[in-house]
Amino acid sequence: MEREQVIKKINGLGKSIMKNIDDMESPNVSIPQRNINNITFNKSKNLLELGDKKSTRSFMNVAHSKRFMQTVLIAGKCRELVERDKTASIRELYYQLKHTIADSKENTFEDQSESDPLVVDLETMLGTLREELHLKADDKGTLIGNIVIEDSGDFIDCSKLGRSGLSVPSIVEHYKFQDVNADYVLVIETGAMFDRLVEEKYPQKNNCIMVSTKGQAARGCRRLVHRLNHDLGLPAIMFSDGDPWGYYIYSVMKAGSMALAHESRRLGTPQMKFVGMTMDDIDTYDLKKVTENLKDLDKKRISELLRYPWFQKKEWVKQLNLMSEKGVRIEQQALASKSLEFVAEEYLPQKIEKGQLLP
Amino acid sequence: MDEKVEERRADDLFKEFKETSITEFFRKNKAHLGYSGSIRSLTTVIHEMVTNSLDACEEAGIQPEISIGIKKLGNNHYLVRSEDNGPGIPIKHISGVFGKMLAGTKFHRNIQLRGQQGIGVAGVTLFSQTTTGKPMKIKTSVGKGKVNEIELMIDISRNKADILSNNEYSQYWRGTEIQCELKGVNFTLREQGPFEYLRRTAIVNPHAKITFTDPEGRKTVFERSTDKVPKPPVEIKPHPKGTEVDDLVNMSKITDGRKVSSFLSSTFSRMSNAKANEIQNFINKGEAPFDLNKSPKKLTWAECEQITNAIKEIKFLAPPTEGLQPIGEDQIRNAILNILGPEFEAILTRNPTSHSGGVPFQVEVAIAYGGQAGRNIGEGRKVEVMRFANRTPLLFDSGACALTKSVNSVEWKRYGIKDFDNSAITILVNLVSTYIPYTSAGKQSVADDEAIMKEIRMALMEVGRKYQIFHSRQRRALEKEARKQILMRYSVELAAGLANLTGKDEEKILKKLNTLVLEKLKLEAEIQTLEDDEEEETENGFDDKEGENDSEGGEAENDSGDEESTEKPVEEVEENGA
Numbered sequence: 001m002e003r004e005q006v007i008k009k010i011n012g013l014g015k016s017i018m019k020n021i022d023d024m025e026s027p028n029v030s031i032p033q034r035n036i037n038n039i040t041f042n043k044s045k046n047l048l049e050l051g052d053k054k055s056t057r058s059f060m061n062v063a064h065s066k067r068f069m070q071t072v073l074i075a076g077k078c079r080e081l082v083e084r085d086k087t088a089s090i091r092e093l094y095y096q097l098k099h100t101i102a103d104s105k106e107n108t109f110e111d112q113s114e115s116d117p118l119v120v121d122l123e124t125m126l127g128t129l130r131e132e133l134h135l136k137a138d139d140k141g142t143l144i145g146n147i148v149i150e151d152s153g154d155f156i157d158c159s160k161l162g163r164s165g166l167s168v169p170s171i172v173e174h175y176k177f178q179d180v181n182a183d184y185v186l187v188i189e190t191g192a193m194f195d196r197l198v199e200e201k202y203p204q205k206n207n208c209i210m211v212s213t214k215g216q217a218a219r220g221c222r223r224l225v226h227r228l229n230h231d232l233g234l235p236a237i238m239f240s241d242g243d244p245w246g247y248y249i250y251s252v253m254k255a256g257s258m259a260l261a262h263e264s265r266r267l268g269t270p271q272m273k274f275v276g277m278t279m280d281d282i283d284t285y286d287l288k289k290v291t292e293n294l295k296d297l298d299k300k301r302i303s304e305l306l307r308y309p310w311f312q313k314k315e316w317v318k319q320l321n322l323m324s325e326k327g328v329r330i331e332q333q334a335l336a337s338k339s340l341e342f343v344a345e346e347y348l349p350q351k352i353e354k355g356q357l358l359p
Numbered sequence: 360m361d362e363k364v365e366e367r368r369a370d371d372l373f374k375e376f377k378e379t380s381i382t383e384f385f386r387k388n389k390a391h392l393g394y395s396g397s398i399r400s401l402t403t404v405i406h407e408m409v410t411n412s413l414d415a416c417e418e419a420g421i422q423p424e425i426s427i428g429i430k431k432l433g434n435n436h437y438l439v440r441s442e443d444n445g446p447g448i449p450i451k452h453i454s455g456v457f458g459k460m461l462a463g464t465k466f467h468r469n470i471q472l473r474g475q476q477g478i479g480v481a482g483v484t485l486f487s488q489t490t491t492g493k494p495m496k497i498k499t500s501v502g503k504g505k506v507n508e509i510e511l512m513i514d515i516s517r518n519k520a521d522i523l524s525n526n527e528y529s530q531y532w533r534g535t536e537i538q539c540e541l542k543g544v545n546f547t548l549r550e551q552g553p554f555e556y557l558r559r560t561a562i563v564n565p566h567a568k569i570t571f572t573d574p575e576g577r578k579t580v581f582e583r584s585t586d587k588v589p590k591p592p593v594e595i596k597p598h599p600k601g602t603e604v605d606d607l608v609n610m611s612k613i614t615d616g617r618k619v620s621s622f623l624s625s626t627f628s629r630m631s632n633a634k635a636n637e638i639q640n641f642i643n644k645g646e647a648p649f650d651l652n653k654s655p656k657k658l659t660w661a662e663c664e665q666i667t668n669a670i671k672e673i674k675f676l677a678p679p680t681e682g683l684q685p686i687g688e689d690q691i692r693n694a695i696l697n698i699l700g701p702e703f704e705a706i707l708t709r710n711p712t713s714h715s716g717g718v719p720f721q722v723e724v725a726i727a728y729g730g731q732a733g734r735n736i737g738e739g740r741k742v743e744v745m746r747f748a749n750r751t752p753l754l755f756d757s758g759a760c761a762l763t764k765s766v767n768s769v770e771w772k773r774y775g776i777k778d779f780d781n782s783a784i785t786i787l788v789n790l791v792s793t794y795i796p797y798t799s800a801g802k803q804s805v806a807d808d809e810a811i812m813k814e815i816r817m818a819l820m821e822v823g824r825k826y827q828i829f830h831s832r833q834r835r836a837l838e839k840e841a842r843k844q845i846l847m848r849y850s851v852e853l854a855a856g857l858a859n860l861t862g863k864d865e866e867k868i869l870k871k872l873n874t875l876v877l878e879k880l881k882l883e884a885e886i887q888t889l890e891d892d893e894e895e896e897t898e899n900g901f902d903d904k905e906g907e908n909d910s911e912g913g914e915a916e917n918d919s920g921d922e923e924s925t926e927k928p929v930e931e932v933e934e935n936g937a
Contacts, residue, residue, distance in 0.1 A: 010860070011860075011861070013860070014857065014860040014861035015861065017857060017860075018857065018861055018863070018868075021868070021871050021872060021875055022871070024875055024878060024879075026875075026879065027853070027872075027875075059846070059849075059853065060846070060876070060879055062842050062845050062846065065845055065846060065849050066845075066849060068849075068853070069849045069852050069853045069856065072853055072856035072857055072860060073852065073855075073856040073859075075856070075860050076856045076857070076858075076859030076860040077859070079859070079860055080859065101848055101849070101851070101852055102848075102851055103848065104848055106848070108852055
């Protein structure tokens with residue numbers, strides 16, 4: 001989207017609020033709802049989509065007053081950022097806007113947890129992307145592999161970054177992919193497993209790019225995997241813990257999240273496949289002794305996943321039910337019970353070779 | 360000589376015996392008569408004096424002006440003085456009023472009088488005399504030019520006034536002044552003390568002006584809030600139901616009736632010859648039949664018991680209610696506004712009904728909030744329950760009293776009073792009846808009676824509902840103020856944000872925003888008032904079941920009102936999570 005267009009959209013918001021005031025109406029904005037009631041799963045595209053239910057945030061409603069005021073402050077700051085062509089992190093935004101309200105002990109924002117969701121509100125409300133509003137989140141995620149990326153005129157060879165790899169920024173729109181020599185992208189949940197595979201020289205030996213999400217994937221990470229898959233046609237494979245949380249990270253990578261359903265199209269990678277850990281691995285690789293019992297919270301999460309429309313594929317229903325039946329979860333690093341090299345030399349290459357992947 | 364000596368001795372002994380018997384009577388019954396403990400004794404003295412004055416003024420149709428003064432003379436030693444503008448006491452009655460124990464005219468008069476409590480002002484004379492050995496000083500005049508100043512004591516041996524001095528002089532003045540010294544009493548500002556007694560007396564006697572000077576010299580004037588002197592209560596015959604055996608025995612001794620049957624029909628209301636015959640039939644069926652044609656003077660206790668048993672089984676017409684004299688809602692309101700100056704008050708006088716199968720009674724209740732309502736306990740206020748029986752404050756034995764129990768049986772939380780005990784609220788309950796069933800002769804607490812407790816409860820619930828409406832209105836006003844504060848505070852930030860967003864002038868935006876907020880709040884308040892009025896209408900309609908048929912017309916009106924009021928809130932659709 002062009003900068004002028006973004007500014008026009010932000011200005012439109014200001015005008016509509018000013019019109020409310022001139023008409024002696026309560027100043028209000030209308031925000032698409034971002035909860036399960038307004039999310040649909042598009043089976044053919046394998047993506048979460050946002051419905052058209054909206055809620056109104058009105059200044060005269062004291063339950064909304066503060067958030068309404070905060071939303072306007074953020075919109076104003078974004079307009080300033082876009083006009084000055086500066087990009088701020090959402091943490092910087094929080095500090096830029098935080099101050100004490102006159103004649104009170106109250107701050108405009110008490111905590112960053114107050115401003116972060118409002119940034120997403122503004123994105124959905126205006127139909128713009130975060131980066132178009134010149135905002136970015138903190139860096140999270142790492143990439144290593146045989147790819148050269150051009151970033152603002154600099155060339156980064158991601159195969160020559162030692163063991164640390166490239167830290168994935170929150171905005172990757174400006175990345176230009178140069179030399180690529182890889183067969184697929186392996187997305188890894190934990191940093192520890194990523195490190196193990198780096199040490200075993202897995203990317204070199206298997207000719208792939210590795211990305212670590214370090215827990216739930218940030219937007220930058222998701223957008224980058226999407227682009228590697230979409231722009232370069234590289235297959236993407238997920239490798240996570242065998243528990244409901246790992247499986248959910250996979251579903252977010254693949255189909256998108258509820259909170260950012262409006263961006264699923266850009267952030268999701270519908271063609272992604274899943275290599276492990278599966279419940280079947282426990283028997284196949286004789287890992288019974290290194291499983292861990294499910295906690296109440298895990299069980300609760302399993303039944304939640306079973307209710308999500310995008311988990312209704314028979315393979316996934318089977319995995320989740322198996323997990324409930326066995327009452328256990330299995331971590332990626334449990335494979336170390338065989339040997340440190342086992343994961344890199346046997347488990348992953350064999351499963352990927354044979355195509356033992358879940359959809 | 361010897362014989363004479365012996366005679367004298369016998370005479371002395373007899374005299375001594377009589378002397379001890381009446382002092383003994385007083386000593387034994389002191390507690391029952393209100394003279395127990397140093398605090399209560401003093402309150403009882405004040406009660407006897409004030410009651411005498413109020414009753415006398417009312418019977419003469421005079422607006423009472425009473426002043427009471429207490430002076431400390433020493434440790435547990437006080438001088439009490441009371442003065443009224445009453446009709447005065449004719450000299451020939453003075454001895455009877457002040458000097459004769461149990462001569463009170465109020466005993467066995469089936470009339471709603473304050474004086475049902477206590478033994479009358481003669482008890483004060485005796486109490487003063489036995490504790491200090493000093494006489495009662497009385498100044499009185501009926502206003503015809505002669506004033507008498509009298510000093511008297513009770514001649515215990517003869518149970519008669521002994522007038523020590525009588526100074527008569529000419530002056531045009533009307534009223535009665537009493538002065539006496541007391542020992543073994545103690546003045547306190549606590550709930551059971553004279554001040555509280557007079558404050559409460561003033562509340563239920565809005566036609567009286569009462570001035571009180573305490574031992575510290577502090578003067579409090581409870582002004583009258585109405586000029587209307589209540590009509591003296593009409594004496595009515597007792598209703599057969601609610602008559603106890605001992606009442607019947609006592610009455611049978613003083614009747615002029617020659618036969619029991621005529622004694623019954625002439626003494627009781629609703630007692631026709633036919634009803635007397637029914638009693639006869641009932642007795643005939645009993646174990647020891649007797650003839651109602653016998654002389655009432657010859658009735659034995661057992662026979663009286665048979666008669667009262669018969670009465671319990673026989674149906675009688677409900678008693679006449681003209682003997683009851685409630686204070687009235689307007690009068691109570693005036694008094695409460697005058698003395699408590701509350702932010703809110705609700706008063707209710709229920710219709711007369713009967714207890715114990717036939718004794719007429721009536722209940723009056725009030726609730727007051729804010730101002731001087733509630734008991735002042737230094738830091739803040741606590742709830743205060745004022746109990747009255749026939750306008751007389753009941754200050755003692757509150758725990759055992761049916762009035763207290765009725766108040767506590769109400770679920771005050773339902774009416775928006777979260778912490779009842781610690782609220783600045785005064786609850787007033789006045790029980791009006793020709794016969795009040797006290798728990799004991801101390802007459803400070805009413806016995807549990809289902810009919811009475813139910814009436815009080817119902818009445819309290821009704822005023823409770825009124826309080827609730829007031830309370831929610833008040834709460835809304837507070838909420839509205841809080842909302843205004845919040846909106847005004849955020850407006851400043853919002854205006855700055857909008858200025859940044861639109862590039863327009865911040866000052867102008869803020870001005871517009873403030874106008875908007877104030878206008879919106881005003882509009883909401885108006886709609887709320889409309890809704891409240893509707894609420895109250897339906898509330899009233901609720902009690903009035905006969906009004907149900909009229910509801911068709913009313914509903915149509917309500918509909919149009921609802922539409923108007925729902926129009927606004929639509930704007931503020933709740934945000935379903937972000």
